[in-house]
Amino acid sequence: MVRQFVVYFYRHIREKNVYEILSMYEKSFSAISERYFKASSWPSAEAIARYADNDHVFGLLYKEMYFRHVYGKTTPTLDQRKESWENYCNLFGVILHGNVNMQLPNLWLWEMIDEFIYQFQSMCQYRGKLSVKTKEELAALKGCDDVWSALGVLNFLQALVDKSGIIAHLDKERRGEEKFSDTEGYDYNQSNVLRTLGYFALIGLHRVHILLGDYTTALKVLDPIDLDKPGIFTKVPGASVSTAYHVGFAYFMLGRYTDAIRHFNASLVFINRHKVAATRPYALDILLKKQEQMYALVAMAVSLGGAASGGGANARSGVVRLLEEGVVSALREKHGDDMARMGQGVVSAFDELFSLSCPKFVTPAPPAGSAADAEGAAANYNEEAYRSQLKQFLQQVSSYEKLPALRSYLKLYTTISVGKLAGLMEVEAGALKAQLENMKAKSRLVEWKGGSSALDGEEVSVSDVEFTVDGENIAVHDVKPVKKNGDFFLRHIAKQNELMEDLGPAKPLVYKGKPVASA
Numbered sequence: 417m418v419r420q421f422v423v424y425f426y427r428h429i430r431e432k433n434v435y436e437i438l439s440m441y442e443k444s445f446s447a448i449s450e451r452y453f454k455a456s457s458w459p460s461a462e463a464i465a466r467y468a469d470n471d472h473v474f475g476l477l478y479k480e481m482y483f484r485h486v487y488g489k490t491t492p493t494l495d496q497r498k499e500s501w502e503n504y505c506n507l508f509g510v511i512l513h514g515n516v517n518m519q520l521p522n523l524w525l526w527e528m529i530d531e532f533i534y535q536f537q538s539m540c541q542y543r544g545k546l547s548v549k550t551k552e553e554l555a556a557l558k559g560c561d562d563v564w565s566a567l568g569v570l571n572f573l574q575a576l577v578d579k580s581g582i583i584a585h586l587d588k589e590r591r592g593e594e595k596f597s598d599t600e601g602y603d604y605n606q607s608n609v610l611r612t613l614g615y616f617a618l619i620g621l622h623r624v625h626i627l628l629g630d631y632t633t634a635l636k637v638l639d640p641i642d643l644d645k646p647g648i649f650t651k652v653p654g655a656s657v658s659t660a661y662h663v664g665f666a667y668f669m670l671g672r673y674t675d676a677i678r679h680f681n682a683s684l685v686f687i688n689r690h691k692v693a694a695t696r697p698y699a700l701d702i703l704l705k706k707q708e709q710m711y712a713l714v715a716m717a718v719s720l721g722g723a724a725s726g727g728g729a730n731a732r733s734g735v736v737r738l739l740e741e742g743v744v745s746a747l748r749e750k751h752g753d754d755m756a757r758m759g760q761g762v763v764s765a766f767d768e769l770f771s772l773s774c775p776k777f778v779t780p781a782p783p784a785g786s787a788a789d790a791e792g793a794a795a796n797y798n799e800e801a802y803r804s805q806l807k808q809f810l811q812q813v814s815s816y817e818k819l820p821a822l823r824s825y826l827k828l829y830t831t832i833s834v835g836k837l838a839g840l841m842e843v844e845a846g847a848l849k850a851q852l853e854n855m856k857a858k859s860r861l862v863e864w865k866g867g868s869s870a871l872d873g874e875e876v877s878v879s880d881v882e883f884t885v886d887g888e889n890i891a892v893h894d895v896k897p898v899k900k901n902g903d904f905f906l907r908h909i910a911k912q913n914e915l916m917e918d919l920g921p922a923k924p925l926v927y928k929g930k931p932v933a934s935a
Contacts, residue, residue, distance in 0.1 A: 417448055418459055419467055422478070426468035429477070429518060434602070438521035441481075449485055457490065458482050473516070476507040484531050487538065494556055497539055501563045504532055508572050512579050516607050522600060522648060525609065526655045529616040532569070533623055539564035540778035544797035566780040570624060573617040580614025586640040597647045615641075615648055619655065623662050627778045629805055631666040635870040638663065643679075643870065653690050654699065657683050657706050663870070665775065668713055669805075671812060673721030674863045674878065677738045680710045680717070684743050708750075712773035714739070715751035716766060719758040720816055721861060721878060735861075735878055761817045763810060770809055777801035818851050819858060826881050826892050834888045852885060 421444055428436040449458070461475045461482060468474045483500035486492050492500070510516065543557065562568060577583065588594035601612040618641060625634035641647060643663060649655040660683030667676035687707045691700060721735035736744065747755075757765040779801045818841070825840055826832075838848040859879035864872060883892045 417452065418464065421445070421448055422464045422467045426471065426474050429474060429520075432519040432604075434519050434521055437519075438523060441521060441524050445481060449489070453485065453489065455489060457486050473510055473514075473518075476503060476510065479503045480507060480528060480531075483535075484527075487531075487535060492538075494542075494553070494560065497535070497542065498560060498563050500535055501539075504535075504572070508576065511610055511613060512575055516609050518607050518609050519602065519604070520609050520612075522608075522612055522652055523654075525612045526616050526649075526652045529573075529613065529620040530654060530658065532572075533620055533627075536564050536566075536569045536624070537627065537776055537778060540566075540782075541776065541798055543782045544779070544799075546797065561782050565782075566624070566628065566778070570621065573621045573624065576610070576614045576617035577621065578614075580610045580617075582611060582614035582618065583640045585611065586615075586642075590642065597645075600651060601648050612648065616655065619649060619659055622666075623658065626662045626666055627775055628780055629777060629801070629808075631669045632871065634666045635663070635670075639869045653686075654702065656686060657703055660686070661706050661710055662775070664710065664713065668717055669809065671720075672862050672864075672873065673717040674735055674738060674861050674876065675873070676717045677714060677721070677735055678864075680714045681739050681743055684710055684714075684746075685740055688742065709773040711747060711750050712754075712769040714743070714747055715755050716758065716769050716773075718747070719755050719766075720813070759820055761820065763813060763817075766810065766813045767806070770806060774802070774805065777805050815854060816858060819855050822851055822855055823881060826883055826890075829890075830892050832890050832892070834885070834890060837890060849885065852883070852890070 421440065425437070425440050425444075428440065458481075461479045464478065465471075465475055468478075479500075480503060483492075483496065483503065486496055486500075546554065549557070585594060585596050589596045601615065602608050603611075618637060622634045622637045625631070625637060638659075641649070643659070649659050660679045664676045664679035664683070667673075667679065684707060687703050691703050691707075718735055718739075739747070751769070754765050754769060758769075776798075779797060822841065825837060834845050834848060838845045841848055841851070843851070859882075860875045860877055862873035863876045864870065865874045866872075881892060883890050
């Protein structure tokens with residue numbers, strides 16, 4: 417079975433038969449793995465080389481799949497991690513500096529970048545667990561500082577972006593001079609490999625900056641890709657969901673909750689439509705995991721974005737206006753209790769959901785690998801990156817703590833003195849004025865309204881109560897939300913159109929073998 421797989425796989429790659437390559441990559445490799453290599457590795461690249469004319473590039477591609485299977489089904493050793501890193505270095509080196517004459521499916525090219533970053537994360541996690549390693553393992557690890565280093569990963573991704581010229585291609589597409597996305601990156605006059613890898617490397621760079629906690633740079637990196645229009649990334653489910661999750665998370669950590677919710681909502685709807693069509697079990701598992709993470713992030717974004725506006729899972733105003741009805745219903749079912757706790761200012765609720773939904777952060781520099789460093793159970797450097805981001809997030813949460821109670825009191829009055837409201841809130845008058853200023857600031861969020869950069873945006877109000885402070889008096893004004901019935905009808909018209917497409921063209925009615933004339 418393996419010999420036959422290799423022979424035909426190599427032949428299809430030589431013949432640039434993208435459809436057969438995709439079928440064998442997506443289905444045959446998984447089926448053979450499930451049947452024969454459920455808990456073991458595939459034959460080595462050296463063992464199968466003679467069935468592929470000892471082709472060097474094919475060997476690198478085979479090893480890329482080989483090591484991905486090792487990571488998925490077993491626990492890789494340090495030597496296997498090193499070998500996989502060296503294989504990626506060689507493979508990307510050939511693509512960057514050689515004359516690659518291949519057509520590979522976009523799914524494989526995306527998963528190549530996705531796996532490259534996953535293995536980088538995995539190595540960072542492995543490096544950080546010093547307390548469970550022997551002196552020999554620590555000594556071996558100390559000589560691997562350049563293996564899966566953050567700088568090396570970033571350099572390869574940036575090199576793919578630069579060498580592919582993908583930014584220029586995307587600029588031409590925006591000006592209408594090129595149809596890069598319409599052709600899904602394929603061009604049968606030349607290889608699609610470098611150009612499409614460069615495209616996915618942009619998304620990869622964005623993801624690595626997220627893992628390092630640099631959210632502004634992460635969003636800036638994606639400026640060449642128009643995230644609000646269909647592109648190659650929207651045609652590969654894994655790429656679409658990963659991009660939406662990481663873009664939404666960057667907005668979330670920057671306090672731009674409406675933008676975060678917009679991206680999460682679109683991806684949750686996308687997953688609901690595509691999860692039934694997932695052809696590989698592990699791909700479905702990844703989609704479902706990301707779905708759960710995004711629901712948790714939406715719950716926190718709605719709670720924080722609605723703290724000054726009264727938004728909640730049961731409301732259709734404020735930040736919740738951005739969510740589809742189905743997403744709101746699922747959100748209420750999954751995190752209704754959590755949102756009630758967050759609405760009461762219970763910090764532990766935010767802590768729990770953040771732990772569930774955040775990516776596995778990494779530190780750019782490896783820890784010092786010595787036996788002394790490993791003494792004590794606390795010698796786990798993986799927690800440092802996570803704790804740093806959690807601390808940053810909880811500081812943000814603490815600034816919202818008093819807003820729900822303050823808003824509920826303001827809703828009861830049209831005019832109230834600072835002294836009386838301070839008494840109700842059980843704070844000093846000076847502290848109350850600071851809270852009122854904080855509420856004004858939090859009731860306005862920066863929201864993307866179009867532009868060349870994901871960092872662009874305009875301030876919008878998400879509050880349903882406005883007030884002015886004149887000396888010692890507070891005048892409160894209710895803000896009635898404007899109902900946008902047009903959006904409601906447009907959403908349902910779009911849903912109806914999708915259903916009609918799924919049903920296909922209407923068939924003529926036949927009665928006793930004769931067509932029935934329509935009315």
